[in-house]
Amino acid sequence: MPFHPNMDSKVHGVKPIKDLNWRAWPGLLADVWDVECCAGAHGQYVSKAPRLFLLLDADGTTDIDLMMHPDGRERVTLSSRNPMCFIPAGVPIWSSISKSGRLKHLDLHLDVQALTERFGTRFNLPALEETNFGFNDDRIMSLARLIAAECCEPSDLDSLYGDSIVAGLLTVLGNVQREISGSMSGLTPRRLNKVLEHIDQNHARNIALQELADIAGLSCSYFSHAFKASMGLPPHRWQMQRRIETVKSLLETDGMSVIDAALATGFSDQSHLTRAFRRFEGTTPAAWLRNLSK
Template structure:
């Protein structure tokens, strides 16, 4: 078995031949994007860690993997498709078991619950975060897990605001599972001074990796409260507003200046020209070079 620094799979694995592992941390949540390769026949691993974690199986090739509280005790549920989720409090024994699987793609999230009340702007339900949930399904959480996996696997493609926003959304969905929600009330947006302070800051720091916590602190709100209010005011979440502004600024550079595409990419917060070209082309419908030629005649 190949091991990696910080590898979250621990405890006498059998039949696991290699693990591809990428990790990033946002908002007190460490996200591990994992591809686990398995030898033919039975395979298992004891998935026990000190931190509370959420595991989402995104894909299974050649078979199926199931969680077990005891290695010899099969799971009652027999759903054959991927997309199942496990939530396990820190220290709880949980086995991953398969017979015939070749590899599995999984995203695992480890939570630092001491940091999360400040992120969410409210106290956590201690009973909920100490109660295991094994082999459940939620399409939205699976979708958010897949987006976080992509952000781990291609870190230069996504801003810190993007990862902060995804982990915040997943946390809110996870903590609301099974709780009847009141009718949605109209939520107010940011005060004019709050919106101006935040948008001015984002424009002034287009090339910086701004965090959601920074923006929330400017307004005196929690990240959860700020994200809702910002979207109510602008119609877009903060990371999307930031990307739209980067493209607007890039358009101005292309038409009015003489900077190279590589220089414009760096000035507007893209790590490299190829990333800039992909995003610009997708959002504008033309490559940066074609856009510049068309506007300059």
């Protein structure tokens, strides 16, 4: 069943000025809000999932006061200096805006079950139960802005780009530590053969990590590390390598054009293939093909 944060909110004096933009990745759902706020605007929020709120942009005098209680005796003001707050699941908060203006913010809703499957005990789950108002982390903010950009204006890059940004943010947020070298054994031959066969049959499309992990009957985190221990490459790199090998075969043996080979192997266009080809082969498909004929 797809992850949904099931957030309950009651907002007054806040009007969206652009359509909501959102995207979902394994472990995280992101939504970007661009709103106009009246003086005295306020709201109440509670979610069944922990979330990270990031103030991306605001008029110079428009800040948000956040409160743990509706009486507002204890409050923290979010601004460009401290634009983030983390709210655990089930914790209600209240907001208040004293001056009118425009705000743009990003909500990152976390899927705890998916995070556990992906990172295991390396993800600092107890931290998700601690409220943290008004803080800043340059790494998280930089990655969050890239995630927001992918929500509002998705790039034509391979899906690995967005997956990598999200993985980086989750790694920082959960303080995921590096595993000790040699601590992970590889996949059993039966599991490895099933996974490799599935990749060979479907390598012309992006295969989700969860899909491969399900075939192996393992969690995403365990599968990813076990696959790398077996093959020397992470699953997504192995998949891309297989696609590039297929492209080379189509160009050399079948005489396809570069654009036709790109479309036949699941790339969005020729430039998409060229970027990926260059990463693996150090040259463009056309240059590689010319070198074969010399």
